[in-house]
Amino acid sequence: MAQKGLSNPPDLFRFEIVPEGSDTVRLRLTGPLDAESVSRFWRPMERRLGKLRFQRLQIEAGEVNRWDSAGVAFLHQLRREAEGRFRAEVHIDGLPPEWERSLKPPASTAREKSAAEPAGLIGTIGQTAIEEATLLVDALAFLGRLTQGLGAAFHPRLFRPREFLRIFESAGVDALPIVSLISFLIGLVIAFESARPLATFGAQIFIANMIGLLMVREMGPIMTAILLAGRSGSAFAAELGTMKVNEELDALETMGIDPIRFLVIQRVIAGVIVTPLLTIYSIFVGILGGVLVMIGLGYPLEAIYHQMDAAVHIHDIFVGVSKAAVFGLLISASGCFLGLRTRQGPAAVGASATGAVVTGILLIIVADSVFSVLLYLLNL
Amino acid sequence: MIASSDPVIQIRNLRAGYGETVILDQISFSVNCGEIFAILGGSGSGKSTLLKHIIGLYPPRAGEVLIEGKNLVALEGRERTQLLQRFGVMYQNGALFGSMTVRENVRVPLDVFTDLPLKIRNAIVDAKLAQVDLLAAAEKMPSELSGGMRKRAAIARAMALDPAIVFLDEPSAGLDPVSSADLDNLIKRLAKEFTITFVMVTHELESIFGIADRVILLDGRTKRIIAEGDPRTLRDTSTNPLVQHFFRREGKSPELSENREP
Numbered sequence: 001m002a003q004k005g006l007s008n009p010p011d012l013f014r015f016e017i018v019p020e021g022s023d024t025v026r027l028r029l030t031g032p033l034d035a036e037s038v039s040r041f042w043r044p045m046e047r048r049l050g051k052l053r054f055q056r057l058q059i060e061a062g063e064v065n066r067w068d069s070a071g072v073a074f075l076h077q078l079r080r081e082a083e084g085r086f087r088a089e090v091h092i093d094g095l096p097p098e099w100e101r102s103l104k105p106p107a108s109t110a111r112e113k114s115a116a117e118p119a120g121l122i123g124t125i126g127q128t129a130i131e132e133a134t135l136l137v138d139a140l141a142f143l144g145r146l147t148q149g150l151g152a153a154f155h156p157r158l159f160r161p162r163e164f165l166r167i168f169e170s171a172g173v174d175a176l177p178i179v180s181l182i183s184f185l186i187g188l189v190i191a192f193e194s195a196r197p198l199a200t201f202g203a204q205i206f207i208a209n210m211i212g213l214l215m216v217r218e219m220g221p222i223m224t225a226i227l228l229a230g231r232s233g234s235a236f237a238a239e240l241g242t243m244k245v246n247e248e249l250d251a252l253e254t255m256g257i258d259p260i261r262f263l264v265i266q267r268v269i270a271g272v273i274v275t276p277l278l279t280i281y282s283i284f285v286g287i288l289g290g291v292l293v294m295i296g297l298g299y300p301l302e303a304i305y306h307q308m309d310a311a312v313h314i315h316d317i318f319v320g321v322s323k324a325a326v327f328g329l330l331i332s333a334s335g336c337f338l339g340l341r342t343r344q345g346p347a348a349v350g351a352s353a354t355g356a357v358v359t360g361i362l363l364i365i366v367a368d369s370v371f372s373v374l375l376y377l378l379n380l
Numbered sequence: 381m382i383a384s385s386d387p388v389i390q391i392r393n394l395r396a397g398y399g400e401t402v403i404l405d406q407i408s409f410s411v412n413c414g415e416i417f418a419i420l421g422g423s424g425s426g427k428s429t430l431l432k433h434i435i436g437l438y439p440p441r442a443g444e445v446l447i448e449g450k451n452l453v454a455l456e457g458r459e460r461t462q463l464l465q466r467f468g469v470m471y472q473n474g475a476l477f478g479s480m481t482v483r484e485n486v487r488v489p490l491d492v493f494t495d496l497p498l499k500i501r502n503a504i505v506d507a508k509l510a511q512v513d514l515l516a517a518a519e520k521m522p523s524e525l526s527g528g529m530r531k532r533a534a535i536a537r538a539m540a541l542d543p544a545i546v547f548l549d550e551p552s553a554g555l556d557p558v559s560s561a562d563l564d565n566l567i568k569r570l571a572k573e574f575t576i577t578f579v580m581v582t583h584e585l586e587s588i589f590g591i592a593d594r595v596i597l598l599d600g601r602t603k604r605i606i607a608e609g610d611p612r613t614l615r616d617t618s619t620n621p622l623v624q625h626f627f628r629r630e631g632k633s634p635e636l637s638e639n640r641e642p
Contacts, residue, residue, distance in 0.1 A: 158492060166479070242478075246475055246478075247472065247473070247475040248475045248476070250475065251469065251475040253436075253437060254468075254469045255464065255465075255468075256460065256461040256464035257488070257489075
């Protein structure tokens with residue numbers, strides 16, 4: 001649209017900054033003050049205003065022909081900054097009445113905001129410390145209630161054998177394929193990795209000792225436990241978390257049924273039984289993987305058998321299986337604990353499931369370290 | 381209504397809230413035997429919070445809640461369990477246990493708290509399911525049920541141990557008008573036939589005028605009860621603009637118009 005003379009085309013935004021006297025600045029705005037012009041002009045406007053010293057800022061917006069939220073928000077921000085930085089008085093003329101409400105200085109929000117704001121670094125440290133401390137206290141209380149509730153295992157109606165079998169199946173039987181694959185490959189890898197270094201000493205037959213001891217005492221229990229933490233620890237947390245979100249736990253509570261006895265005990269017992277069983281299976285499959293490699297290297301089966309028989313003692317198997325039982329307890333108890341602690345909201349169940357895997361694996365590794373030191377000291 | 385002079389529920393000067401937040405304060409009212417009592421209020425007025433305090437999920441910040449004259453949060457062990465068995469709760473979405481069939485869900489309280497043989501327990505379940513007209517769905521899983529059926533199953537479970545009181549959290553939430561009316565009729569019939577006291581949290585006018593004998597209206601801003609009594613009388617005689625706005629759903633909300641003038 002062609003327009004006569006110097007008048008501004010209606011779709012072009014312009015601003016003028018006119019200092020008046022020693023302490024007043026006039027800001028004249030023409031054309032559309034919308035998201036587009038604000039994003040193009042806010043920086044030059046701010047820069048030029050920032051160079052001036054003033055006590056009064058007169059914003060004339062009477063010739064603005066189009067407004068949107070960005071334009072109004074811009075003026076709002078401009079006024080806040082001018083008032084804050086220069087302690088200047090700001091007047092805005094020509095703001096359409098329907099936008100005037102949104103420009104009202106917030107009366108009480110400033111105070112409310114500071115209350116809601118995080119209390120800085122020290123405050124955050126304090127909050128985190130309190131949260132961790134309550135977590136610890138809750139965990140101890142949970143352990144207490146768990147021990148107290150163990151009697152429920154002998155109460156057939158609370159224990160619900162069918163539910164127990166369902167959990168046992170999903171945590172144990174359904175895990176067989178993945179445990180087989182991982183253990184077989186681990187055995188294979190150990191054998192291959194140790195083959196070359198041992199060959200330099202002409203001691204490749206000792207691969208059998210390596211596989212036997214590693215699988216029985218360490219890799220079998222650890223790998224099984226980590227798989228279980230990923231499969232079942234998270235599942236327990238997600239199941240109980242979903243029940244919490246669906247108010248099913250509240251329903252139990254108001255029926256006078258203890259969720260620990262009704263839901264947790266079976267899962268913990270299933271975990272304690274299933275982990276050693278899976279571990280024994282994992283040990284066999286892992287050794288099988290290693291033995292295959294040794295056969296490939298040319299050792300006869302009898303030689304491998306005798307070598308391994310001499311290396312692995314019955315107490316090694318006992319050590320591996322007891323470790324597995326402890327890991328199973330840690331995984332299932334922490335999974336249930338985090339599930340019961342689930343907060344409200346759709347993201348909470350996911351957070352609990354993730355937390356259960358991380359906590360489960362952490363506890364497994366810590367417990368394994370404790371086992372290593374203890375077993376060394378006990379000479380087992 | 382069956383006359384009984386003692387109220388089954390008494391709330392005295394209850395202050396309700398979570399953590400440090402107080403949501404309701406100085407709440408006092410009582411519910412009589414056999415009544416259908418409704419706790420009303422807009423969103424965020426604290427009606428669900430009040431319910432959770434009454435059924436003992438949250439301890440009162442102050443004051444006390446007496447159910448059949450006993451203070452639930454002060455009781456422990458066997459006495460607490462016995463009092464819990466005097467009432468049942470229907471949660472908003474039913475809160476049925478997802479891994480069990482409808483039959484097993486309704487049987488849970490019987491399984492845990494009675495020594496009856498399985499045959500008898502199943503017969504009780506059949507009777508309860510028949511009362512809520514859900515016998516055909518007994519062997520279904522909760523995930524196979526519609527919203528209204530889930531709520532009816534939850535009512536059957538809440539009534540499994542023949543309680544004196546049944547609490548209902550938003551019975552009509554998420555239901556179409558027809559299912560909602562069916563549920564209302566069911567509640568009315570159960571209240572009449574079995575002299576069960578129903579206490580429900582709702583904001584559905586249809587249910588309120590259709591079945592509620594007495595109501596209280598909560599106001600989130602003042603954290604108090606602003607009206608108590610028969611819903612029709614309140615609608616027709618109350619001069620409080622908040623009460624009028626709630627019951628008639630017309631005109632400007634008094635709360636909003638006040639907010640406009642700072």
